[in-house]
Amino acid sequence: MIWGLGLYLLTNEAFWGVVAIRFNVREGKRLFSIVGAGDIPAKILSYFSASILVLEVGTINLLWVSIIFFMGVYLLLRSRRHQAVEATDDMMSGSAASSHAAPVHTHPVKKVIGHYFHNSLIFSIALWFLISYCVMLIIDYTFLAEIKVFEASRRQLASFIALFFGFGRILAVLFELLFSSRLVARLGLTNALLIPPVLLFLLNIYVLTSGEAFLKYLYVFGGMVLVAEALRYTLQEPVVLVLFQPLDPHARLRGHAIAKGYTLPVALFLVGLFLEIYLRLQGELFVDTASWLILVLMVAWAGSVFLIRKVYHTTLVSVLQKGFFTGTRLFLQNPAVNEMLVEKAGSSKPQEVIHSLNLLERSGYNDIYRLLLKNLKCPRPEVKEYVLTRIIENNMVGALPLVKEQLENLTEPTLKPLLIKTQYFLEKNNGGIKDLQHLEPEYRKEAMIGLMLHKEQVEPWVIQELTRMAQGDTSEKLIALNIIAELGDKAYEHLVAALLQDTQPKIYSRAIEVAGRSKYFSLFKQVTEVAEKTGAYRSLHRTMLFYGDPIYKEEYIMKGDLPEPLVNLLCKTAGMAKGLNSTLFLESALKRYPAKTQQIVEALWEKKAIISIGSKDILNTWVNRKLDQSELKMEYYLNLAQDGAAILLQEALYSEIHQDIQTILKALALYYDQPRIERVIELYKQGYKYKLSNAVEMLELLIPDKHFKDLDKLIEFTQDVKHKQLSRGPSEDISESEIVKDILQRNNAGCSAWTKAVACYLIPRLQDIDFPLEVLRETDGKEDHLFSETKNYVLSMLS
Amino acid sequence: MVRKIADLLHVKYGEVQLVSTLFLTQFLMGTAVAYFTIASLTLFLYAYGVNNLPLIYLLGAVFLTFFNLAFVRLEARIGSYRLLQVILLVSAVSVLICWVFLKFFEFKLFSVF
Numbered sequence: 021m022i023w024g025l026g027l028y029l030l031t032n033e034a035f036w037g038v039v040a041i042r043f044n045v046r047e048g049k050r051l052f053s054i055v056g057a058g059d060i061p062a063k064i065l066s067y068f069s070a071s072i073l074v075l076e077v078g079t080i081n082l083l084w085v086s087i088i089f090f091m092g093v094y095l096l097l098r099s100r101r102h103q104a105v106e107a108t109d110d111m112m113s114g115s116a117a118s119s120h121a122a123p124v125h126t127h128p129v130k131k132v133i134g135h136y137f138h139n140s141l142i143f144s145i146a147l148w149f150l151i152s153y154c155v156m157l158i159i160d161y162t163f164l165a166e167i168k169v170f171e172a173s174r175r176q177l178a179s180f181i182a183l184f185f186g187f188g189r190i191l192a193v194l195f196e197l198l199f200s201s202r203l204v205a206r207l208g209l210t211n212a213l214l215i216p217p218v219l220l221f222l223l224n225i226y227v228l229t230s231g232e233a234f235l236k237y238l239y240v241f242g243g244m245v246l247v248a249e250a251l252r253y254t255l256q257e258p259v260v261l262v263l264f265q266p267l268d269p270h271a272r273l274r275g276h277a278i279a280k281g282y283t284l285p286v287a288l289f290l291v292g293l294f295l296e297i298y299l300r301l302q303g304e305l306f307v308d309t310a311s312w313l314i315l316v317l318m319v320a321w322a323g324s325v326f327l328i329r330k331v332y333h334t335t336l337v338s339v340l341q342k343g344f345f346t347g348t349r350l351f352l353q354n355p356a357v358n359e360m361l362v363e364k365a366g367s368s369k370p371q372e373v374i375h376s377l378n379l380l381e382r383s384g385y386n387d388i389y390r391l392l393l394k395n396l397k398c399p400r401p402e403v404k405e406y407v408l409t410r411i412i413e414n415n416m417v418g419a420l421p422l423v424k425e426q427l428e429n430l431t432e433p434t435l436k437p438l439l440i441k442t443q444y445f446l447e448k449n450n451g452g453i454k455d456l457q458h459l460e461p462e463y464r465k466e467a468m469i470g471l472m473l474h475k476e477q478v479e480p481w482v483i484q485e486l487t488r489m490a491q492g493d494t495s496e497k498l499i500a501l502n503i504i505a506e507l508g509d510k511a512y513e514h515l516v517a518a519l520l521q522d523t524q525p526k527i528y529s530r531a532i533e534v535a536g537r538s539k540y541f542s543l544f545k546q547v548t549e550v551a552e553k554t555g556a557y558r559s560l561h562r563t564m565l566f567y568g569d570p571i572y573k574e575e576y577i578m579k580g581d582l583p584e585p586l587v588n589l590l591c592k593t594a595g596m597a598k599g600l601n602s603t604l605f606l607e608s609a610l611k612r613y614p615a616k617t618q619q620i621v622e623a624l625w626e627k628k629a630i631i632s633i634g635s636k637d638i639l640n641t642w643v644n645r646k647l648d649q650s651e652l653k654m655e656y657y658l659n660l661a662q663d664g665a666a667i668l669l670q671e672a673l674y675s676e677i678h679q680d681i682q683t684i685l686k687a688l689a690l691y692y693d694q695p696r697i698e699r700v701i702e703l704y705k706q707g708y709k710y711k712l713s714n715a716v717e718m719l720e721l722l723i724p725d726k727h728f729k730d731l732d733k734l735i736e737f738t739q740d741v742k743h744k745q746l747s748r749g750p751s752e753d754i755s756e757s758e759i760v761k762d763i764l765q766r767n768n769a770g771c772s773a774w775t776k777a778v779a780c781y782l783i784p785r786l787q788d789i790d791f792p793l794e795v796l797r798e799t800d801g802k803e804d805h806l807f808s809e810t811k812n813y814v815l816s817m818l819s
Numbered sequence: 820m821v822r823k824i825a826d827l828l829h830v831k832y833g834e835v836q837l838v839s840t841l842f843l844t845q846f847l848m849g850t851a852v853a854y855f856t857i858a859s860l861t862l863f864l865y866a867y868g869v870n871n872l873p874l875i876y877l878l879g880a881v882f883l884t885f886f887n888l889a890f891v892r893l894e895a896r897i898g899s900y901r902l903l904q905v906i907l908l909v910s911a912v913s914v915l916i917c918w919v920f921l922k923f924f925e926f927k928l929f930s931v932f
Binding site: 031062066098740 | 828829830831833834836837838840841842843844845846847848849850851852853854855856857858859860861862863864869870872873874875876877878879880881882883884886887890891894899900902903904906907908910911913914915917918921922
């Protein structure tokens with residue numbers, strides 16, 4: 021009898037241990053109930069056949085069947101020592117490196133949980149198992165006590181037990197077929213765990229509220245045993261085991277051992293002790309006492325489900341979290357730290373020197389000037405460059421002799437412009453224009469910048485010289501623009517405005533960039549006009565990055581329909597700008613330019629925008645449409661899968677679906693839990709199967725069911741394609757010609773220009789199967805260049 | 820046919836062999852455990868009656884704790900797949916020993932264990 025319990029526990033634990041480390045959480049959801057379902061026909065066959073066999077061979081000889089089957093499964097596993105072993109060992113060795121160290125807990129309760137249960141999820145599931153086992157044992161005992169009353173012989177008793185449990189398994193099969201996976205899908209993992217306590221609670225309430233009768237008790241408790249048995253194998257154990265899957269394989273195995281292995285003995289001990297004491301005092305266990313006890317346990321059982329739900333959510337979040345390096349806090353006022361930094365300032369590593377000098381300056385170190393000047397003699401050009409920038413920034417006039425000395429004994433020619441700029445800055449040049457004339461253009465520019473860095477104290481002749489240069493030849497104009505760009509002074513806006521009108525591309529392109537760099541907002545209208553007229557969109561893109569968020573204010577952005585390249589650019593750069601104006605612009609663009617939604621979503625996501633309810637509604641509709649389109653692309657892919665020659669189109673469609681998933685996730689991140697969905701996107705991009713399964717599991721908790729189901733289907737699809745596991749056929753048959761026609765004409769799937777071009781490229785091959793060529797002639801005028809080229813090529817081939 | 824069943828059950832192509840092995844393992848193991856449970860429960864209830872069941876629970880608690888400790892140590896040492904094989908072999912041998920004792924030595928106390 022005891023060994024019977026031991027066999028049940030050990031075989032079960034060992035089997036699920038193997039299963040658990042072989043599958044991740046998503047696979048577990050799909051496959052655990054199938055793998056576990058092997059137990060149901062086994063039990064049906066055994067219990068029914070045993071009820072007949074026992075009458076023929078006797079109870080003891082039934083053990084031979086057990087021996088034969090144990091040997092059978094042993095030989096099966098020896099002969100099929102294939103993927104299960106390899107994958108298991110791989111996963112274990114891989115996880116050893118990646119598994120997280122046990123968390124350090126400071127709270128006393130958490131400390132105990134951490135020590136004995138490794139983490140809170142294992143603890144909560146172990147608690148759930150403990151209560152579940154206690155309930156089962158009490159129900160089993162009450163039922164066995166009832167049937168023992170009317171047993172006759174040993175063979176009849178064996179036959180009755182076998183038949184009874186046989187019916188239990190039929191009930192389990194029915195439940196498995198009719199409800200199990202649907203219920204789990206509908207209620208979610210953790211909520212599904214409430215079904216057994218609720219059902220047993222109702223049956224128990226019936227016992228407590230109806231009158232006394234022996235047969236009624238026998239049947240109701242029999243019913244409870246059957247329900248409990250059926251639910252245990254089809255629902256409880258697979259679901260609970262799936263809940264462990266987000267943990268790393270080592271923690272999973274530990275969870276299994278604790279939750280199933282350790283809780284059963286504890287439950288046996290608690291129930292055994294209670295019954296032993298109770299029976300000694302009362303003589304027998306009364307049904308109403310058992311019912312009340314079960315009722316209390318049911319409430320606790322249901323309560324433990326809520327605990328699991330909470331902890332499961334937290335666990336998912338934590339396994340998906342990035343590790344953040346917090347670093348060491350540096351106490352800059354600490355003399356010991358300063359001393360260390362001064363020492364580091366003399367290091368041979370330039371980065372170390374620069375970092376130390378920077379920290380010392382920020383800490384207000386008294387002797388920083390001396391230390392900076394000392395480092396100007398340092399042989400490393402990076403250090404010299406840093407020191408020169410600090411000399412200018414701090415207006416260290418005393419450094420002039422040393423700067424001149426450096427110029428005279430120049431060892432690093434690349435430093436000459438900066439040295440000249442510093443020298444002129446410190447001297448404030450009183451020698452006038454003559455001093456500049458002997459300099460080469462590159463150095464003259466640096467000298468001018470050095471002179472003009474004093475802003476309000478700039479000599480009039482310097483401004484005159486700049487104005488002259490802005491009206492000079494091409495190279496002088498460019499130098500003037502570069503000087504203005506570096507100074508960023510409002511005073512020179514008129515010069516840039518004039519240079520915007522220049523006819524030379526070099527000049528107006530540079531002027532466009534300088535306008536943004538110097539933040540000449542009033543010139544923006546002129547800048548866009550020039551860019552639009554000349555097609556200098558690359559310069560416009562750069563200048564908009566310099567302008568940043570303020571340029572998206574209503575006063576600068578033109579009303580009415582903007583040209584498409586400008587809209588593209590505005591959307592793209594708005595994503596990189598930080599601030600409310602660009603967000604408001606993007607939100608208004610959602611309404612004004614629905615065709616640009618994908619681009620706008622990318623931009624909003626890029627800048628981690630918080631959007632209004634109106635925008636959420638628009639995005640929600642867009643997400644629904646995008647999901648439908650992606651599903652259609654998936655259908656196309658599956659239909660094309662039957663034809664190897666269409667592989668190029670398949671690849672294009674796959675790539676689009678892959679992209680669509682990311683864009684949809686980005687859109688969802690804008691109105692659900694942004695940081696967590698961002699993590700999902702990151703893991704999706706990485707494509708690491710184990711973590712991705714956890715990420716998708718997390719996603720299920722973050723977004724509504726309607727979105728999740730479709731998205732899950734797409735993610736599964738991409739994973740299947742990636743791992744060459746695609747086994748699904750199309751839900752409807754569409755011919756290759758129809759697909760090409762759909763893509764080129766209606767484009768209901770919203771395919772990109774590239775995919776359209778690839779579809780077009782397939783046409784010559786489809787001529788044999790009667791492809792209507794007019795499709796190509798019917799396309800509208802707004803064609804992408806790439807598609808247009810492909811179309812012309814195909815038409816020329818066919819004619 | 821296999822492909823269609825696999826599709827119906829949402830089992831992917833690459834998983835079919837593994838899932839079928841695991842399903843078969845669970846089936847055979849379930850049958851073996853079920854026969855042993857029927858025999859042991861019947862023998863115990865017939866010999867001692869239901870009132871002694873709590874004592875079995877208490878004894879079971881002690882034994883299972885030891886079994887479990889041994890299980891965890893062995894799993895760490897030899898891995899879960901090999902452990903499953905060892906447990907199956909030990910189970911078959913132990914049931915055979917049970918049969919020998921029950922068949923040839925009318926020893927009533929043996930049904931407890």
